[in-house]
Amino acid sequence: MEHDLSLWGLFAQSSLTVKLVMIALVVASVWAWAIIVRKLLRYRAAKAEAARFDEKFWSGEPLDELYETIGPNPGTGPERVFSAGMTEWRRSHRESGGLIPGATARIDRSMDVAIAKEAEDLEKGLPFLATVGSTAPFIGLFGTVWGIMNAFTEIAAQQNTNLAVVAPGIAEALFATALGLLAAIPAVIFYNKLTSDAGRITAGxxxxxxxxxxxxSREVDA
Structure with missing residues (x-):
């Protein structure tokens, strides 16, 4: 019996269990790459948004005018943080013009809540990369072990240890491990990079x- 040793042939000739393992790894890899590309674009945009907002904030434009320009629906993370602080700042004023006690603490809390929401959005999807990076090699190894078991069963059934009999089954089994590594390595690398990038954006x-x-607080003291 001739064996097709191409990648498709190895998949087609493998057992159902190994096929399911391979399909799961391919799906996980595609999903991981989709998250990676989306996050790279999102973080690039977030850095540009932060730079633009910093330029506006430190341009000397009155904060009330900047707040009015941004409007009730801020479009970027830095704008949402600024808007949260300014909204609480305005709410903390009495009709007489004085400030309600504890205004500074409330403003800080409002911005902290806004930052926490932005951080959650930035980190969305990263746990999946961590999961793929940590589990994909073991899933691939499971497929390999299962494939080798089938290979030895085939050897026992044919009572023949010829390389032509052994090699296809071993190749099919190792293909699962290769797919597991192919899914895991990029996931781990980009999980570390994206986590670091998200941390820097949040720190900003x-x-x-x-x-x-x-x-x-200087305005409050004044």
Whole structure:
């Protein structure tokens, strides 16, 4: 019996269990790459948005005018953090013009909540990359072990240890491990990179919130 040793042939000739393992790994890999590409584009846009907002914020434009320009539906993360602080700042004023006690703490909390929401959005999907990176090799190994078991069963049935009999079954089994590594390695690499990028973006918003909070506290003291 001739064996097709191409990648498709190895898949087609493998057992149902190994086929399911291979399909699961391919689906996980495609899904992981979709998350990676989407996050790379999202983080690139987030860095550009932060740079543009910093330029506006430090341009000398009055904060009330900047707040009015942004409007009730801020479109970017830095704008949402700024809007949260300004909204609480305005709510903390009495009709007489004075400030309600504890305004600074409430403003800081409002911005912290906005930052937490942005961080959650930035990190969405990253746990899946971590899961693929940690489990894909073991899933592939399971497929390999199952395939080797079938290979030895075939050897026993034919009572022949000729390389032509052994090699196809071993190749099918190792193909599952290769797919597991193919899914896991990029997932681990980009999980580490994207986690670091998300942390830097979040840290930038936290730094802005601290600076903005300092400016508002000076207004309170004045």
């Amino acid at each position: 918003m936290e730094g802005f919130a601290d600076e903005f909070g300092t400016l508002l």
